[in-house]
Amino acid sequence: MSARDAILRRLDTNSGDVAAEARALLALPERPAVDARALIETFAERLSAPGVAASLDRIESVEQLPGAVAAYLGTYAPVPALYLPPDPAVQRLDWSSVALDAACAVDGGAALAVASAAVAETGSLVLDTAPTAPMLPNFLALHHLVVVRAKTLVAHLEDVPAPATMPRARYWVTGVSGTTDIEGQYVRGAHGPRFLHVILIG
Amino acid sequence: MNAGFKLRAAEALADPLLKVAVERTAGTAEAKRATAVAAFDAFEAARTRAAAIKDHVIAHLGHYLEQFEANAIAAGAQVHWAETADDACRIVVDLCRRAGAKSVARSKSMLGEEIGLPHALAEAGIERVETDLAEHIIQLAGERPSHIVWPAMHKTREQVSDLFRARHAEPHAEETITAMAESARRHLRTAMLGADVGISGANFLVADTGAVCTVTNEGNAELSVVPPRVHIVTAGIEKLVPSMDHAIHLLRMLARSATGAPLTQYTTFYTGPKRARDLDGPEEMHIVLVDNGRTKMRDEGLAEMLRCIRCGACMNHCVVFRQIGGHAYGGTYPGPMGAVLTPTLDGLAASRDLPQACTMNGKCQEVCPVRIPLPTLLRGWREKSWREGLEPVSTRSAVRLWAWVARRPWLYRLSARMAVRAMCLFGRRWIAAIPLAGAWTRHRDLPAPQGRTFMDQYRRRQR
Numbered sequence: 001m002s003a004r005d006a007i008l009r010r011l012d013t014n015s016g017d018v019a020a021e022a023r024a025l026l027a028l029p030e031r032p033a034v035d036a037r038a039l040i041e042t043f044a045e046r047l048s049a050p051g052v053a054a055s056l057d058r059i060e061s062v063e064q065l066p067g068a069v070a071a072y073l074g075t076y077a078p079v080p081a082l083y084l085p086p087d088p089a090v091q092r093l094d095w096s097s098v099a100l101d102a103a104c105a106v107d108g109g110a111a112l113a114v115a116s117a118a119v120a121e122t123g124s125l126v127l128d129t130a131p132t133a134p135m136l137p138n139f140l141a142l143h144h145l146v147v148v149r150a151k152t153l154v155a156h157l158e159d160v161p162a163p164a165t166m167p168r169a170r171y172w173v174t175g176v177s178g179t180t181d182i183e184g185q186y187v188r189g190a191h192g193p194r195f196l197h198v199i200l201i202g
Numbered sequence: 203m204n205a206g207f208k209l210r211a212a213e214a215l216a217d218p219l220l221k222v223a224v225e226r227t228a229g230t231a232e233a234k235r236a237t238a239v240a241a242f243d244a245f246e247a248a249r250t251r252a253a254a255i256k257d258h259v260i261a262h263l264g265h266y267l268e269q270f271e272a273n274a275i276a277a278g279a280q281v282h283w284a285e286t287a288d289d290a291c292r293i294v295v296d297l298c299r300r301a302g303a304k305s306v307a308r309s310k311s312m313l314g315e316e317i318g319l320p321h322a323l324a325e326a327g328i329e330r331v332e333t334d335l336a337e338h339i340i341q342l343a344g345e346r347p348s349h350i351v352w353p354a355m356h357k358t359r360e361q362v363s364d365l366f367r368a369r370h371a372e373p374h375a376e377e378t379i380t381a382m383a384e385s386a387r388r389h390l391r392t393a394m395l396g397a398d399v400g401i402s403g404a405n406f407l408v409a410d411t412g413a414v415c416t417v418t419n420e421g422n423a424e425l426s427v428v429p430p431r432v433h434i435v436t437a438g439i440e441k442l443v444p445s446m447d448h449a450i451h452l453l454r455m456l457a458r459s460a461t462g463a464p465l466t467q468y469t470t471f472y473t474g475p476k477r478a479r480d481l482d483g484p485e486e487m488h489i490v491l492v493d494n495g496r497t498k499m500r501d502e503g504l505a506e507m508l509r510c511i512r513c514g515a516c517m518n519h520c521v522v523f524r525q526i527g528g529h530a531y532g533g534t535y536p537g538p539m540g541a542v543l544t545p546t547l548d549g550l551a552a553s554r555d556l557p558q559a560c561t562m563n564g565k566c567q568e569v570c571p572v573r574i575p576l577p578t579l580l581r582g583w584r585e586k587s588w589r590e591g592l593e594p595v596s597t598r599s600a601v602r603l604w605a606w607v608a609r610r611p612w613l614y615r616l617s618a619r620m621a622v623r624a625m626c627l628f629g630r631r632w633i634a635a636i637p638l639a640g641a642w643t644r645h646r647d648l649p650a651p652q653g654r655t656f657m658d659q660y661r662r663r664q665r
Contacts, residue, residue, distance in 0.1 A: 003493075004283040007439065010497040011264030018262050022444040025255050029451055030244035032464065051463045086481070107391060122465040134481035139424045157450045157465075166277070166411045166473035168483050169428075175467040177421035179383060181336035181352060183359050184227040187383040190335055191390060192421040 032121055034155040039120045040200070043153055046123030047198060052175040053188070054123065054196035062201055065090065065147060070097040072145065072197050073110060080110040080143050087114055087132040090147070104136070110143035115173075117152040117160045118200075124174040125198065126160050128167040135169055139177070144193035146173065150202040207555040210530040220356055224527045227355040228518045234462025235515060235569070242458065252455045253573040256509035259442050260500060266409040266442040267491065273412030277474030279487040284317075290436060290492045291322035294401065297434055297488055298328050303398035307426040309416065310334035311403025312350050312512055313438050313492060316534045316547065319401070331393040333422040335386055342369050348528030350535060351460050351514040356527050390422075400427035400484065404437035405456070405511070406449045407489075413473040414489060415449055417456070417466040424470055433475070433484040439491050440508040446471070452511055455571035459513035495546050507542050507579060509572035516566035516576060522559050531556060538566035538576045545583050554592045557583035615657050622651040 001009075034042055047054040059068050073079050081101035084090055090112065101109050114133065115125040125146045129135050138144055154160055163170070177192035188194045214220055239245045259266055271281045284290035298306060306323060308314065308330055320341075323330045332341040336354035340347060342365045347353030354362070359379055366382055367373045370389045374381035402423050406415040414435050416423040427433040443449045457463045476483030499507055517523040517537025528536030533544035533553065541556040557580040566576045587593055593601075607614050628636050629650045635643045653659070 002283065003285045003289060006285060007283055007491075007493050007497060008264050008267065010501070011267070018265050021258060021262075022448070025251065025258055025444075026447050026451070029447075030242075030248035030251065031454065032242055046464075051467075106395065107387075124465060124469075129477075129480055129483065131477075131479035131481065135424065136428050136482045139421050139428070157453075158447050162446065166413055166471065168474060168477050168480055169470055169472050170413075171424070171468060171470040172465070173468060174465045175419075177419075178467060179335045179420050180227075180230075180461070181334070181339065181354055181420075182357075182362050182379045182382060183223065184230045184352070184355075185379045187380050189387065190383055190420040190422070191333070191387055191394075191425050 029158070031156055031158075034120050036155055039153050039155060040150060042120040042155075043118060043123060043200075046120065049123065050186075051178075052123045052196070054175065054198050056198045056200065058200045060202065062089065062147075063093065065199065065201075066093050066095050066097055068199055069112065069145060073098065073143070076143070080108065080141075081105065082145075083109060083111040083137045083141065085113065085133050085137070089114060104140055106140060107142065109141050110145060111137035111141035112145045112147065113138050115146050115148040115152070116163075117154060118148045118198075119154055119157055119160060119172070121156045122172075122174050124157070124172040127171050127173060128163065129169045130167060135171070138173070139192040141193055142189065143195045143197065144173070144176065145197045145199065147199045147201065150200050153200075206532055207530065207553075207559065210532060211526045211559070214526040214530045219358055220527050221525070223356050223358050224524060227349070227352050228524055231351075231461065231514070231518045235459060235518070236462075238458040238462040238464070242454075245458075248451070248455060249571055249573050252452055252511075252571055253509055255443065255448050255451060256440075256511075256572050257505075259444065260440065260505055260508050263439065263442065263497075263500070266444065267439060269409040270407050270412055270442055271491075273410065274414075274474070274489055275412070277412045279412065279474045279489055282488060282490045284490055284492045284494070287317035287492075287494050290317045290490055290494065291319055293490050294319060294434055294436060295322055295326045295328070297432065298323070298326070298399050301399050301432045301486070303328055303432070305329035305331060305393070305397050306399040306401055307331045307333050307394045307397035307430060308337075309400070309402040309418065309423040309426040310337045310353065311401075311436060312347075312534065313403050313436050314401065315347060316438075317436065317492060317494060319436065331390070331397055333390055333394055333420075333426045334418070335383065335420060335422075338386055338390060339365060342366075346529065346534075348536065349514060349517060350512050350539075356529065394422075394425050395429050397426070397430045399432045399434060400430040401434045401436065402427050404435050404441050404489075406443050406452065407437055407441045408446055408449055408471065409442055410445045411471075411473055413446075413471040415453075415469065415471050417453070417469050419461070419463075419467045421468045424468060427472070427484065428482055431484055432486045432488070433472070435472075435487070435489045436492060437489065439493055439496050440510075452572075456511050456513050459511075459515040459569065459571040499546055503582060504542070504546065504579060506574050507539070507546075509574055510539055510543075511572060512539075513571055515569040515571065516574075519565045519569045521561055521563060521565070538580070539574070542574075542576060542579045542583070550583065550587055550590065551592055554583070554587045557581075557587070615655070618655045619658065622655055625651055 083104035179190035
């Protein structure tokens with residue numbers, strides 16, 4: 001008998017309506033209170049919490065994105081070069097004011113990502129891999145820039161719409177790469193980003 | 203391991219640095235958890251729900267395993283099943299060999315430690331790059347993890363500094379923790395990106411999508427499993443959850459109980475390998491589902507232990523762990539949850555001291571996010587150890603004698619009365635030494651009995 005069959009044979013075949021029981025377990029879940037009328041304020045507050053420690057910029061339209069990015073990168077010296085994902089929504093913009101890095105440097109640069117949603121409860125950004133959205137640059141760069149539309153902001157993690165099919169990877173970014181592995185002291189930029197900058201559109 | 207525990211505990215107690223190191227990290231974790239729990243109004247009800255979700259999964263484990271397998275395969279992953287630790291290691295090593303792997307990047311997984319994967323890879327001659335900073339530290343030191351969330355919590359900064367200076371190509375220039383972390387970043391970056399295979403564990407396996415969820419604060423899981431050509435997941439079969447929303451409830455409990463954060467910095471759901479036009483990701487994804495005693499636990503009265511989500515709160519709040527640290531326990535898992543799991547994994551005969559090393563203060567059960575009745579389970583092992591005759595002759599005779607006396611109230615009261623008188627011979631107010639009880643009184647003084655026994659006083663008042 002294969003290991004699979006042996007293990008499954010030891011586990012009873014289920015009885016009853018498993019799916020209904022599973023759904024019932026999620027009725028009125030306990031979760032941190034989020035004021036639905038103040039989603040942006042709550043989101044901003046979570047981003048500034050020490051564990052997330054992200055900076056937030058707000059712009060009116062996507063056309064203002066390159067300018068906002070240039071302003072952020074300009075506060076660092078030397079100015080980090082930016083990796084842009086092959087996403088037409090950002091590629092079509094005028095990036096002449098920003099030094100671009102097509103390959104994404106192995107360390108030290110900046111990477112931009114487009115989030116499909118944001119969550120006020122935790123200050124999380126929801127990122128999905130796609131042919132227009134690689135994953136690795138967001139973990140290699142020192143500066144992680146994430147752009148997200150205000151209308152995709154939801155109160156709780158459960159409220160993020162489920163994709164029609166799961167992407168290869170869906171990842172929630174709630175801060176930077178940090179560690180407390182040496183004497184419990186918090187250090188930012190353990191392996192990946194040391195800075196997270198969120199640009200909210202609208 | 204039997205005599206070993208007492209020896210290791212004695213050594214740990216005599217190590218002043220260890221106490222400082224454990225106290226710093228566990229103390230901080232305890233305070234941060236308390237703040238996080240206080241900020242979450244319905245946390246107690248949320249614990250009850252978390253326990254119910256895990257109980258539901260454990261009751262229908264076969265159903266969810268089959269559902270998960272079907273969805274993972276549909277997403278392009280390959281699913282393997284392992285009955286034992288050795289089987290699991292063999293599967294992983296074979297997959298590495300087939301991939302022609304010279305080096306693997308490994309993201310911290312307690313299951314990997316449990317099945318002895320580091321050792322199996324070494325025997326197969328495959329280079330292993332531990333990417334979690336703490337795992338990297340203990341890999342350099344040639345040690346085992348001493349905590350399930352902070353595996354290097356027993357190391358001081360000075361010890362870490364010495365290790366990095368000896369082993370890193372470009373070590374830190376100044377003696378700060380930040381500079382040490384940067385030294386590790388430089389060292390691990392290149393090693394991670396050059397690996398042929400990435401190995402991770404799983405915090406959750408989502409049945410209705412076939413997704414594998416990992417959580418890290420360092421982002422090392424993603425850097426370990428995205429660049430290599432092959433991603434191997436090793437996961438215990440109890441990691442199943444019905445859906446993403448069930449995982450979300452447990453994630454809220456996990457992060458708060460472990461580090462006091464509302465959520466981990468990086469929470470990733472991997473569903474199958476790289477898609478046709480994706481720009482990165484592995485070409486193959488393998489998921490190894492490991493039993494290694496779990497179905498047996500379910501059937502032999504330890505089903506509640508399968509709720510465990512590996513947050514480490516029980517050990518952070520354990521008075522025994524805080525004194526002796528994790529290595530003294532001798533198994534993969536330390537602290538209260540380890541004292542329950544180790545007898546299952548290594549056999550009770552080899553680990554019967556662990557369930558005894560507990561004060562039964564119940565703190566672990568109070569903080570457990572999935573309400574595991576740890577003291578009850580530990581008592582279960584004590585009873586089993588007694589039934590199987592594993593307790594030493596001295597303990598057995600003493601308990602038998604006590605039981606014989608306790609069943610005869612007149613004799614019990616007489617003995618108590620005599621004992622009160624006798625004890626007063628060894629001290630007026632405090633007793634510093636009693637013959638034949640040297641092991642107890644060497645480190646402790648006890649107040650001398652004042653007056654009569656409780657029963658005598660009670661009887662007098664009744665009159």
